[in-house]
Amino acid sequence: MAQRIAIFGAGYIGLVTAACFAELGHTVAVRDIDSDKIAALQAGRIPIFEPGLAELIARNAGRLSFTVDADDAAADAQVVFVCVDTPPTASGDADLSRVWSVVDSMKGAAHLSAFVVKSTVPVGTGARIRAVLDTAGLRHVGYAANPEFTAEGRAVQDFMHPDRVVIGTDDHATAELLAAVHDGIDGPVMAMDVRSAEAVKLMANALLATKISFANEAAAICEATGADVNLVMDAVGADARLGRGFLNAGIGWGGSCFPKDTIGLKALAVNGGYHPQLLSAVIEVNELTRRRAVIRLKEELGTLDGKTVAVLGMTFKPGTDDMRESPATVIVDRLLTEGATVRSWDPMAQPQTTPPWSSTTRCASPLDALTGSDAAMLVTEWPELRDVDWPEAAAAMAAPVLFDGRNLLEPGAMADAGFTYLSVGRATVRG
The missing domain is CATH 3.40.50.720 (NAD(P)-binding Rossmann-like Domain)
Structure with a gap:
């Protein structure tokens, strides 16, 4: 069943999420505080490069809208997805100021069925948000963590054909609602508690980063001993317990995640x-x-x-x-x-x-x-x-x-x- 969805954040994750949900038949409003970005989207210009995204947005233009007004975005929404960035602070902790800004703007949205955080947040953030929603009289609004696992350069493909869709919530009704929102996605749904879902994204990226750093450490050893790291990693990665992915030696990882x-x-x-x-x-x-x-x-x-x-x-x-x-x-x-x-x-x-x-x-x-x-x-x-x-x-x-x-x-x-x-x-x- 098609839902009315509000996406907060028009970055790589927010735009891909919005376009893909629209492709599934949902009506999606996207809100961002960057007025220039929203103006570009309203004019049909995509402010980021992501293969297939522009075509997806154009094809579903009738189900997509873009605004800088939080109340306007959430006015008819049944489900809100938070897709804002959470950059590191000077101490290395995640800066959750944009997440809390969305939470604050939704305190009067009693019509919502679910409030969902897709942004990467520290374990325990959901419990804090749940308490704020309860205090604001929104105890009836379901809460869920729904981490994203899309890689830039293939994000549309990853969203529509994921290895898994993780839904972390502490109530059955919200789990069923979000499973229905993802109906049509070619991938298994994995339901769990909120804290476990929050940990999944952090642990997955840490393990992928570990494989890359291991390959680069192996490369240094190969250089010192005369071995060829490509041949070595091909043979190491042939082990079904390990896999070849992310064992390419190079100059390290970067990016937003x-x-x-x-x-x-x-x-x-x-x-x-x-x-x-x-x-x-x-x-x-x-x-x-x-x-x-x-x-x-x-x-x-x-x-x-x-x-x-x-x-x-x-x-x-x-x-x-x-x-x-x-x-x-x-x-x-x-x-x-x-x-x-x-x-x-x-x-x-x-x-x-x-x-x-x-x-x-x-x-x-x-x-x-x-x-x-x-x-x-x-x-x-x-x-x-x-x-x-x-x-x-x-x-x-x-x-x-x-x-x-x-x-x-x-x-x-x-x-x-x-x-x-x-x-x-x-x-x-x-x-």
């Missing part, structure tokens, strides 16, 4: 009196990995001072325009600190006017960035980089040295193209 969720989980543990040694090491390995990439290039060149380095890729991963916590930002900052001049390329990243990017030259193509450069660093594994004419690029560079931070390219082919080719966890080859 892994950094804040691992830091937030660590803060949650420390605040509770437990020192999470494994999680702390996972975070440290990730931080060191991108710095180590710059050190390896410096060792190859002898110095970075006065050198021109092309940085290929700016976003934290391909398939998105998201620059949040991108490894490229740390790498560029380190290159500039070492005295290098940086030329950058990315097909989707929005113009950057803040440090360190304001001190770089943005180029229109990979070849433009490479021309005249003393070295290059491949930071984001955009598929376009496979199609670069690498022999032409080598001839255009002052010195054909490439550090492939994602192991995207084939060492033998790069050597044949004339490059000194460095990668992660594999032997250096020289053309």
Whole structure:
């Protein structure tokens, strides 16, 4: 049965959630405090890049509306979904101010059937929200935690065909309502209590981050011993108990989820009196990995001072325009600190006017960035980089040295193209 839904937050999660629910036949109102973003959406312009999202919104325009007014969004809603961001504070704890702002704006919404938090929040947040709703006379309004597991670049596919839909609530009626809201989703529903649902997202991201950091630690060992990390991880990942996913060595994880969720989980543990040694090491390995990439290039060149380095890729991963916590930002900052001049390329990243990017030259193509450069660093594994004419690029560079931070390219082919080719966890080859 179609529901009337209000989505608070028009970011990556909110817009994908809204569009997909509309695709399922629900009527959805999206509210955000950013008036420019709402104006763009009302005019049919999508403020973020996410494959398939624009088409989905256009196809369901009759069931979607956008507003800056909280009361307007919730006026006819049966279910409210909170999809606002929860960035880390200076202490590493999640900043819940936007979540509480939504809660406060709903204190008079006695017509609601359910209030649902999709934002990633610390375990125990739901109990606090439940108490506030009860005090406001909304004891009859169901409460649920419904964490998201969508990856940028494939968020629509992940939402419509998930590994699982987690519904955390302490009453049966709300669980049934939310299961009905998700009717048509191609994935199993897993019902549990609120606290367990809140923990699922944090633990899932921590484990995925652990696999990546493990692969990068393994890469360093492979470099020291002469082993090939790609071959090693292929064999390790063939073990059904482990799986190959997220065992790719590279320059670490970034984005909107892994950094804040691992830091937030660590803060949650420390605040509770437990020192999470494994999680702390996972975070440290990730931080060191991108710095180590710059050190390896410096060792190859002898110095970075006065050198021109092309940085290929700016976003934290391909398939998105998201620059949040991108490894490229740390790498560029380190290159500039070492005295290098940086030329950058990315097909989707929005113009950057803040440090360190304001001190770089943005180029229109990979070849433009490479021309005249003393070295290059491949930071984001955009598929376009496979199609670069690498022999032409080598001839255009002052010195054909490439550090492939994602192991995207084939060492033998790069050597044949004339490059000194460095990668992660594999032997250096020289053309």
